[in-house]
Amino acid sequence: MYEDIRSNKIKTGFIVSIFIVVITLIIYYICMAFDLGIVSIIIALIFSIGTAFASYYNSDKIVLAMSKARPATHEENQKLVNILDALVISSGIGTTPKLYVVEDMQPNAFATGRDPQHSVICVTTGLLEKLDYYELEGVIRA
Numbered sequence: 001m002y003e004d005i006r007s008n009k010i011k012t013g014f015i016v017s018i019f020i021v022v023i024t025l026i027i028y029y030i031c032m033a034f035d036l037g038i039v040s041i042i043i044a045l046i047f048s049i050g051t052a053f054a055s056y057y058n059s060d061k062i063v064l065a066m067s068k069a070r071p072a073t074h075e076e077n078q079k080l081v082n083i084l085d086a087l088v089i090s091s092g093i094g095t096t097p098k099l100y101v102v103e104d105m106q107p108n109a110f111a112t113g114r115d116p117q118h119s120v121i122c123v124t125t126g127l128l129e130k131l132d133y134y135e136l137e138g139v140i141r142a
Helices: 004-035 040-057 061-065 080-090 127-129 133-141
Strands: 100-103 109-112 120-124
Touching: 004 040, 040 061, 061 109, 061 120, 080 100, 080 133, 100 127, 120 127, 120 133, 127 133
Parallel strands: 100 120
Antiparallel strands: 109 120
């Protein structure tokens, strides 16, 4: 498991580096089109590094806003909340992921967040309607 975590961190670092290089080049050429001279590369680097950090630290909020997810409540989604609580207790993890629901008839689920303290699990209403308790538990566990 720790090898997978290390591998994922290396891959993420590589992807973020490529993102910074590509955005830097795009902004650099735009700035050169406006004939800003040597200042172009500085503007491009600041913009690309700023957007990379902003997207890294706000990735969970961005994904939840794009999918129009709402927080799961104990009253509306009792089965889902109970499953997550049981899995958190049985696995012994320190923090409980935030739980969200997306109004969509397609059965789907995803997890996002940069670390355990900012983790989010999101499921669609279609998944909640189509799966029974144990099937939903299997999806959340994975």
